[in-house]
Amino acid sequence: MLLGAVADDLTGATDLALTLSREGMRAVQVVGVPPADFDFGDAEAVVVALKSRTIPAAEAVSLSLDAARAILSAGAEQIIFKYCSTFDSTPEGNIGPVAEALAGLLDAPLVLACPAFPANGRTVYQGHLFVGSMLLSDCPMKDHPLTPMTDANLVRVLQQQTKLPVGLIPYSVVDRGGEAIAAAFTEAETKGDRFVIVDAVTEDHLRAIGRAAADMKLITGGSGIAIGLPENFRRAGKLATRKADTTFAAPAGRAAILAGSCSAATRRQIAAAIAAGVPALKIDPIAIAEGNTTAAGVADWLASAGHPHPLAYSSADPDEVRSAQEKLGRDRAGGLVEHLLAEVAITLRENSFSRLIVAGGETSGAVVNGLGVAALRIGPEIDPGVPWTRSLDGGSPIALALKSGNFGADDFFLKAWDQLK
Numbered sequence: 001m002l003l004g005a006v007a008d009d010l011t012g013a014t015d016l017a018l019t020l021s022r023e024g025m026r027a028v029q030v031v032g033v034p035p036a037d038f039d040f041g042d043a044e045a046v047v048v049a050l051k052s053r054t055i056p057a058a059e060a061v062s063l064s065l066d067a068a069r070a071i072l073s074a075g076a077e078q079i080i081f082k083y084c085s086t087f088d089s090t091p092e093g094n095i096g097p098v099a100e101a102l103a104g105l106l107d108a109p110l111v112l113a114c115p116a117f118p119a120n121g122r123t124v125y126q127g128h129l130f131v132g133s134m135l136l137s138d139c140p141m142k143d144h145p146l147t148p149m150t151d152a153n154l155v156r157v158l159q160q161q162t163k164l165p166v167g168l169i170p171y172s173v174v175d176r177g178g179e180a181i182a183a184a185f186t187e188a189e190t191k192g193d194r195f196v197i198v199d200a201v202t203e204d205h206l207r208a209i210g211r212a213a214a215d216m217k218l219i220t221g222g223s224g225i226a227i228g229l230p231e232n233f234r235r236a237g238k239l240a241t242r243k244a245d246t247t248f249a250a251p252a253g254r255a256a257i258l259a260g261s262c263s264a265a266t267r268r269q270i271a272a273a274i275a276a277g278v279p280a281l282k283i284d285p286i287a288i289a290e291g292n293t294t295a296a297g298v299a300d301w302l303a304s305a306g307h308p309h310p311l312a313y314s315s316a317d318p319d320e321v322r323s324a325q326e327k328l329g330r331d332r333a334g335g336l337v338e339h340l341l342a343e344v345a346i347t348l349r350e351n352s353f354s355r356l357i358v359a360g361g362e363t364s365g366a367v368v369n370g371l372g373v374a375a376l377r378i379g380p381e382i383d384p385g386v387p388w389t390r391s392l393d394g395g396s397p398i399a400l401a402l403k404s405g406n407f408g409a410d411d412f413f414l415k416a417w418d419q420l421k
């Protein structure tokens, strides 16, 4: 193993594993901290998917350290801490505390932080995160049910989560390439910075940052930050030049879509699916709390919907989410939906469903944990950051498209199936 990664949610891990596999590494995604005797096979990159984005910071730190130790002892030479390209976090963390703890474990004097993912419109300029043409704080992430993002200034956001000094490596340096960036790392370290937000607007910037970070033990960011890393191993003669392995066989069986993401993108995808005639059942967290909506009922509805890929969704607009949260509390509302959709997935698999699209990072975490899947193989890309995956264990095989809430074109729920034909 050359590269090991700790990802703070399931869809984020899939996104990163896809990037590494596209860049020619044999990548495997593991769900949860792998046990000491876990067989990573011939993987050159391993991404450990945690569900640590919104749990208490101390728990996130402890899980992330365990995950990092597991991949280090399996031989990883460099560690990526993968978080969301929209820097999803709260004032308490968990990006700062986890990055700090991993830096301690790895004895890393300077930690770079760069969530840029240009293919999905996330760019960082003067330390400010843009989503398309909007500042992060103006985009729909301001209404996220669990991690509303209301400040686009990442130096300020990260500085709130750590006592260690946070600096910036601006566009004017990054645009000059790898050597200038490496010199800026040294300068930042000398100045006493322990974290640096690094601007990046294009994939060329990310490749240059990757090159400059060749000797860093710890790298943090979105999946984009990994684009330039495999080449470092190739240059060092440790990684063969090969094309991404795209062979993928999805198990035959019935299909369904489960959506727990409330993002604007997922809501557009649901609207497009409904407009195209996909039967859709809306799930209300209050009805779950009152016992009027059950997993068995939702699974029955999906099984008898008479369509190749029916949809069950709890996705709702910000006003509806706010109203459910006022009645139930933020965590209970989210937890009820996550638990229900995980139970639905379990029941579906028992009833010969073997192809699922799941929308939402936390939602995917709940579903994959519910299904008891411990590892995933990465298949073909549906849209930037979202591949089909196939369970490697945990009962009868299942094809899963774990879609980050924010990712995917409007027709994602319609077109994704074409790749399984």
Ligand SMILES: Nc1ncnc2c1ncn2[C@@H]1O[C@H](COP(=O)(O)OP(=O)(O)O)[C@@H](O)[C@H]1O
Binding pocket: 145, 146, 260, 261, 262, 263, 284, 285, 314, 315, 316, 320, 321, 324, 325, 333, 334, 335, 336, 337, 338, 359, 360, 361, 362, 363, 364, 403, 404, 405, 406
């Ligand atoms: N109608 C709703 N009201 C309140 N919370 C909801 C509702 N539907 C889903 N949720 C919760 O919102 C969270 C969405 O997070 P996630 O699945 O990570 O989506 P995303 O990928 O868009 O961030 C989950 O915890 C989910 O259970």
Ligand SMILES: O=C(O)[C@@H](O)C(=O)COP(=O)(O)O
Binding pocket: 009, 011, 012, 013, 015, 016, 083, 084, 085, 086, 117, 222, 223, 360, 361, 362, 385, 403, 404, 405, 406
């Ligand atoms: O970096 C990203 O945007 C994604 O890989 C990601 O982390 C997904 O998180 P969710 O939006 O919560 O699915």
